[in-house]
């Protein structure tokens with residue numbers, strides 16, 4: 001029955017009415033939250049499209065389940081299936097300890113070159129939050145997913161590799177630094193291609209979703225040729241490829257230097273009035289302060305891998321924590337995408353049917369949007385929001401809410417389904 005999703009020559013996905021979508025059930029709490037979430041997806045699609053559309057789920061193995069049945073943490077067949085079917089979804093996976101694969105998630109991202117880690121952060125009414133006005137937080141983070149200090153090129157203290165590298169830096173590149181005897185070394189990688197494709201995706205997203213700004217978050221004041229270059233390449237993409245849609249703070253700076261600040265301010269005002277997207281930048285430490293003080297100033301955020309890691313957790317905490325934080329890893333060129341809950345396997349709670357499935361449900365919502373099945377996505381968001389507003393919630397929210405009703409993972413899904 002099912003058919004493959006393919007990428008058209010025009011760069012737009014061809015999504016059949018019965019797409020085959022591979023999924024990884026996940027380790028730890030994975031089965032509990034996946035089994036709850038998949039019922040919500042199927043019911044919503046059935047309700048909205050009256051049987052005209054349906055997802056054909058195809059299970060693929062990874063993590064403990066794969067290791068126990070095949071002896072491999074990430075079987076070749078799983079990678080090949082994701083490659084072939086383009087769009088997939090996964091539960092959290094255990095990171096194997098010692099030897100072999102560093103992280104299954106990293107391996108999947110690398111193999112499919114999923115260069116965008118997309119993390120929307122938005123508050124749903126009723127979700128307990130540590131900040132006064134969580135409704136002001138509504139940001140979409142584009143975190144670069146393949147480069148930076150995260151690329152995994154590092155050498156342990158005391159090894160000959162680390163010593164050779166230090167020797168090379170001192171003697172061939174004349175680096176002025178006094179290494180301690182035992183020093184580990186890591187390499188930070190930021191390329192023009194990697195930076196531009198990430199910022200390009202963020203700008204395209206802002207255009208499609210009619211958002212007012214893209215903020216490039218960086219530490220370019222200190223790391224000029226990596227983080228600073230990322231900012232400059234970001235401005236360059238905006239100015240050369242999206243000139244009719246954007247106005248950058250790079251342009252503002254140049255106008256200020258040539259004609260004074262007042263002219264630059266007028267120029268930016270005019271761009272805003274014309275509906276142009278303002279491409280701003282901010283130093284990462286200040287950004288972490290500003291999201292608490294003035295979150296409304298930010299819509300789309302483009303940043304490097306490590307900054308993005310910190311920022312997405314900080315923002316997730318502001319809108320209710322990791323139990324409700326969805327994510328996706330995407331290559332917009334090839335169309336490959338894997339949607340996933342951003343939290344881990346919470347092994348202590350495995351098979352307790354107590355954890356919050358919202359993160360996987362909202363990752364599925366992102367996937368439906370990616371497929372262009374917006375009506376089904378909206379339906380789920382509505383039903384999920386109402387379920388939380390009604391204070392019928394899982395333990396994580398129950399513990400922080402007054403007069404709430406405690407539900408099991410599966411019961412929470414039942415409540416959502418009843419509201420579809």
Ligand code: NAD
Pocket residue numbers: 029033091092093094095105322323340341342343344345346347348355356357359396
């Ligand atoms: P974790 O995210 O699994 O859990 C931390 C805590 O967060 C839990 O103890 C629980 O209190 C809470 N939590 C997590 N998910 C929740 C949910 N759905 N509802 C309610 N509360 C929830 O982090 P960890 O304990 O550091 O990691 C456990 C394992 O998961 C490790 O093997 C780690 O490598 C792996 N991991 C995988 C992913 C992934 O697959 N994307 C991400 C992070 C960690």
